[in-house]
Amino acid sequence: MRKLSLKPANIITISTKITEYENTILDVIADECNLTKSKLIKIAITKLIEEIIQNDTRNIIQSRLIxxxxIVFNTIKEDSNITLDKCISRIRGSAPI
Known part of the structure; x- marks a missing residue:
């Protein structure tokens, strides 16, 4: 199988349909956390990738990446976690963003 490279500087647009319910929730969270919906979706995707890679006990995903x-993913993950922690703190009322 061909190994896939990561190019973090290249931005790819992904278009998807969501329900009005999901959109409303994203709007509320984005407003409360002073973030864009795009940023929230990037955080969610990062968390999804992190969970899958952590549970990839047979290294199926990792074996296909260079x-x-x-190192690249850990940087992205760290940035996402910081933003997510700030958002959660703001919603809990313990710290402003």
């Missing part, structure tokens, strides 16, 4: 992908 070495060093984890």
């Amino acid at each position: 070495s060093g992908y984890n």
